Amino acid sequence: MKKILLMGHPNVGKSAFFNRLTGANVIESNYPGTTVDYTKGYIRLEDKDVEIVDVPGTFSLEPKDKAEEVAVAMLHNNKDAFVICVIDASKIERGLYLALEIIENGYPTILALNMWDITEDKNIQIDVVKLEQILGIPVVPTIAISGEGIKKLVERIKQAVPIKVDKIIEKAGDSAK
Amino acid sequence: MRLTTDQRWGLIDKIAKKTITFGKYEHTLKDALGELTIKPLSGIPIAIAVLYGFWSIFCSFAGTLCTDGFFVKLFDKHFLPWAQRFFSQLPHWLYYILIGEPAADNCFEAFGVLTSGLFVALGVVLPAVFIFYLMFTLLEDIGYMPRLAVLIDTVMHKIGLHGYAIVPTILSLGCNVPAVTACRILETKKERFIMMTLLAIFIPCGAQLGIMQKVIPATMGWVLLYLLAGYFIFGFIMHKLIPGRSPEILIDVPTYQMPTFRNVGKKLRMRTVCFLKTAVPFVLLGCAVVNILYLVGFMQWLSNTLSPLFVNWFGVPKETVSPLIAAFLRKDLAVAQLSVIEMSKYQMITAVVLVSIYFPCVATFVMMFKEGWRELLGSLVVLGTVVFLYGGLLHLIWMLLGVA
Amino acid sequence: MKKKLTEMAYKENAFIASIEKDIMHKVSGMGVRVGKRVEMITKQPLKGPLTISIEGTHTSLGRGVAEKIVVSPVRSPAFDKT
Numbered sequence: 001m002k003k004i005l006l007m008g009h010p011n012v013g014k015s016a017f018f019n020r021l022t023g024a025n026v027i028e029s030n031y032p033g034t035t036v037d038y039t040k041g042y043i044r045l046e047d048k049d050v051e052i053v054d055v056p057g058t059f060s061l062e063p064k065d066k067a068e069e070v071a072v073a074m075l076h077n078n079k080d081a082f083v084i085c086v087i088d089a090s091k092i093e094r095g096l097y098l099a100l101e102i103i104e105n106g107y108p109t110i111l112a113l114n115m116w117d118i119t120e121d122k123n124i125q126i127d128v129v130k131l132e133q134i135l136g137i138p139v140v141p142t143i144a145i146s147g148e149g150i151k152k153l154v155e156r157i158k159q160a161v162p163i164k165v166d167k168i169i170e171k172a173g174d175s176a177k
Numbered sequence: 178m179r180l181t182t183d184q185r186w187g188l189i190d191k192i193a194k195k196t197i198t199f200g201k202y203e204h205t206l207k208d209a210l211g212e213l214t215i216k217p218l219s220g221i222p223i224a225i226a227v228l229y230g231f232w233s234i235f236c237s238f239a240g241t242l243c244t245d246g247f248f249v250k251l252f253d254k255h256f257l258p259w260a261q262r263f264f265s266q267l268p269h270w271l272y273y274i275l276i277g278e279p280a281a282d283n284c285f286e287a288f289g290v291l292t293s294g295l296f297v298a299l300g301v302v303l304p305a306v307f308i309f310y311l312m313f314t315l316l317e318d319i320g321y322m323p324r325l326a327v328l329i330d331t332v333m334h335k336i337g338l339h340g341y342a343i344v345p346t347i348l349s350l351g352c353n354v355p356a357v358t359a360c361r362i363l364e365t366k367k368e369r370f371i372m373m374t375l376l377a378i379f380i381p382c383g384a385q386l387g388i389m390q391k392v393i394p395a396t397m398g399w400v401l402l403y404l405l406a407g408y409f410i411f412g413f414i415m416h417k418l419i420p421g422r423s424p425e426i427l428i429d430v431p432t433y434q435m436p437t438f439r440n441v442g443k444k445l446r447m448r449t450v451c452f453l454k455t456a457v458p459f460v461l462l463g464c465a466v467v468n469i470l471y472l473v474g475f476m477q478w479l480s481n482t483l484s485p486l487f488v489n490w491f492g493v494p495k496e497t498v499s500p501l502i503a504a505f506l507r508k509d510l511a512v513a514q515l516s517v518i519e520m521s522k523y524q525m526i527t528a529v530v531l532v533s534i535y536f537p538c539v540a541t542f543v544m545m546f547k548e549g550w551r552e553l554l555g556s557l558v559v560l561g562t563v564v565f566l567y568g569g570l571l572h573l574i575w576m577l578l579g580v581a
Numbered sequence: 582m583k584k585k586l587t588e589m590a591y592k593e594n595a596f597i598a599s600i601e602k603d604i605m606h607k608v609s610g611m612g613v614r615v616g617k618r619v620e621m622i623t624k625q626p627l628k629g630p631l632t633i634s635i636e637g638t639h640t641s642l643g644r645g646v647a648e649k650i651v652v653s654p655v656r657s658p659a660f661d662k663t
Contacts, residue, residue: 011320011431016440060610064427066361066369067356091638092197094612097191099440104179122637131196143438165188172191182609190616202637211639215632216623327641331629339643340630425643426630427607484657 003051003078004043006156007071007102008086009095010057013114015039017086017144018054021154045157059094061101075105082108082160084153089113090122090143099135100165108160109137112153116141134171136163198415207433215324215430224328227321231312240390248300254282257292264291274468285392286517294464297388299455302509303449305387306456309351310448311441318436322347323428330426335373336412337428338363338421349376351383351496352452353541357548366552367421371412373545374556377537378563379408384456384509385533392516393525400529407534407567415559455540456507463506467499467514476502490565492572493528494520504532506539524543524577530571535564586650588629589621596651604649612636619652 006021006144008014019110024040058071075083083102087095092113105122113126132139137155142149180188213219223518264276272279277289284296316322322344330340341362349356356376360369381389381404389397416423470476484495496518506513511532520528537545545553583598599619600608608614611634622632622639632641 009429011429016437019439019443058610060606062606062610064607064610065364070361075342091612091636093189093636094610094638095190097185097610097612098187099291100185122202125198125200127196131192134192134195165180168192169188172188172195182605182614186609186614212622215641217625220623323641327625327630327632330641330643331625331627338642370607425645427611427642427646428640429611429641430641432634573589 003053003081005053005055005075005083006079007055007083007098008057008112008114009059009088009091009098012057012086012088013144014057014086015054017112017114017142017150018052020053020144020147020150020169021052025049034065037171045153045154058098060098060148061105075102075107082110082157084110084112084157086112086114086144088115088143089119089126090115090124092119092124092126094144100168101142103137103163103168106162108162109162110157111135111137112149113139113140113141116149117143117146135168136171170173178420190465192389211324211430211432214321215327217328220324220328224325225430227316227325231316234312235308235386236390237306239387240394243304244301244387244391248296248304249283252296253282253290255515257281257284257287260289260291270472271321274465277468285513288464288468288514288517290461290464290468294510297507297509297513298460301391301513302384302387302456302460303453305390305512306351306383306452307445307449309383310445312450313347313351314441314444314448315436318434318441320431320433323430326426326428327430327472334423335416336409337416337521338368338412339423341426341428342368342372345372345376346380349382350386351448352455353377353380353382353537354455354544355448355451356380357541357544360548364424365422367419368423369548370419370552370555371415373548373552374415374506374559375408375412377541377545377556378534379411381533382508382538384507384552385512385552388512389529392512393529396522396526396529400533403526403571404533406490407563411563437441456509459507459539462547463503463510466506467503467510469500470502490572491531491568492522492525492575494518497528497531500528500532501535504538505536508532508538512537518544521580523580527568527571527575531564531568534560534567536560583651583653586619586633586647586652587624587644588627589619589652589654591621591624594618594620594655596655597650599651601649604646608642608650610647611640612638613640613642613650618655 003072004019006014018039018041038053040054041052043052053074055074056067056071061072063069063072085099085102087099099109099111119126128139128141140149140153140156140158142153214223260276261279264272275289275291277287277292281287283294287293326340326343328342333340333342344362345356345359348359351374357373360372363369363372389400480495480498483498487493487495487497497515500511500514503514512529515525515532517527545556589595597613597615597619600615617635620634622634624631628644630641630643631647632639
């Protein structure tokens with residue numbers, strides 16, 4: 001595994017997420033002013049330090065400003081990267097929009113349904129098992145601020161594989177069960 | 178395989194139907210508060226109150242509490258006499274660079290690297306930047322900034338920007354350096370150029386604000402007013418002259434959140450450290466450079482050479498040339514230097530305005546260069562024009578008022 | 582009766598009926614799409630931006646963007662009874 005990109009909408013607690021993932025190992029290095037502006041750190045996976053990059057927040061892969069351009073460029077410049085897609089679970093539909101775009105581009109992706117507590121407060125129920133089955137990628141509910149679910153997410157990163165989107169369409173269209 | 182937008186949403190609908198159930202949503206206090214602060218009738222007064230509160234906390238914490246209450250006493254009463262005694266054996270030229278004027282009884286007039294340099298950086302500017310970033314980070318983490326952006330959107334469109342430009346603008350009041358990067362949240366080249374140029378020219382940074390408040394509290398309001406007017410006037414002119422699009426605002430307005438101590442602490446630490454790293458070395462270096470230029474007689478020569486422009490066109494004493502040299506390294510240092518030059522209140526306003534609008538400090542300059550040298554060159558052309566016209570205009574206003 | 586998003590009244594609810602192509606890619610990532618229910622939260626004066634509530638989120642958009650979105654208002658419950 002070469003690199004992990006942490007992607008997601010702005011304001012979904014991505015930075016808190018990043019801090020949790022890298023824990024005490026965090027290496028804060030801003031690269032202000034170069035073509036990219038991001039923070040990177042390392043997480044330990046199977047006794048190896050893997051670089052993880054906190055990509056600027058973006059709503060979609062069709063950038064509408066320069067910060068989003070940076071995000072999209074980072075994705076395209078790291079063809080062999082794994083992606084952790086962090087979304088606000090209480091706004092899951094538009095989160096899935098970004099997740100699908102990333103999956104369509106062929107990246108092995110793991111989906112973090114962050115702000116799970118807020119989602120419960122708002123009375124939104126998400127069938128995680130079923131969602132995982134349809135998407136074919138690991139889906140993990142998380143609460144980044146308190147750290148819940150982060151460990152489980154790290155354990156499952158390696159299960160992320162590239163998925164063909166027609167497979168998802170097939171499974172989603174499946175009316176039985 | 179890639180989907181079209183419609184196909185993608187179609188797929189999401191299918192997935193959602195199978196996996197998500199939306200329960201009844203109760204409106205909470207947070208939602209009510211959120212709406213109250215974005216509706217113009219209630220939101221605008223609240224915004225004014227918030228900004229005013231921001232300003233008064235900034236002044237009382239940085240100025241009254243930290244600088245006057247603590248650092249002035251520490252530096253002037255204890256550190257300065259000690260340093261003057263301790264280094265008295267040094268060769269004259271080195272003493273002049275490090276400690277400055279031997280007869281000085283306060284750290285503004287001494288102007289040595291170790292006296293004024295340290296005092297300005299740590300005693301005056303650090304508290305200002307710290308409290309500024311603390312409040313900015315709080316507003317940011319609570320989720321207030323997007324609301325401010327929506328409220329001010331209409332006004333910002335007049336100068337070719339949209340409401341979100343309020344983020345780099347306010348951030349720039351702390352330090353121009355991160356604000357240059359923050360310009361990336363704007364969509365088009367035109368917007369980014371206008372924003373970057375305006376912030377480099379018209380927005381005084383936290384360091385400057387801190388020091389202005391210390392040395393020219395009486396005239397500071399006028400200086401800020403004049404800069405604010407410039408921000409809009411030249412923004413408007415650039416908007417008319419520069420081709421390109423100024424797209425409309427399209428942003429998420431998140432619900433309010435309780436900021437977490439961890440996050441605020443972390444951001445505050447990063448921002449303050451970043452400031453210390455860029456600012457302190459330049460303040461000390463700036464002091465040294467200015468002193469060396471005086472020692473070798475270059476400053477006197479430059480003052481005489483440029484005096485026609487300064488005395489006749491801008492209407493300020495020729496000694497102000499030296500602070501303008503220092504201003505390239507650090508603006509706060511320059512304002513501190515101005516404060517000890519003998520001049521009238523009106524000349525002081527002109528001089529401080531000139532220091533503010535003239536050249537961004539070296540750190541900002543480097544940041545702008547990294548964002549694109551063409552844009553930087555463009556900004557410099559605007560800057561040259563603005564300094565010349567705006568400085569002269571101010572002089573004209575004073576003449577018409579009969580005070581110059 | 583279909584109308585533009587900009588013509589919606591304060592607190593009015595409606596479903597998005599269509600979105601013009603040229604702004605589609607800009608707004609879709611933010612969850613603004615055909616078939617979604619929206620509520621008008623505020624309109625800023627002097628042709629300022631609108632704030633709508635969609636999928637439990639508040640989104641602000643400029644008038645120029647909002648004019649390219651057509652909605653069909655939700656019929657009021659009173660109307661349904663008759």
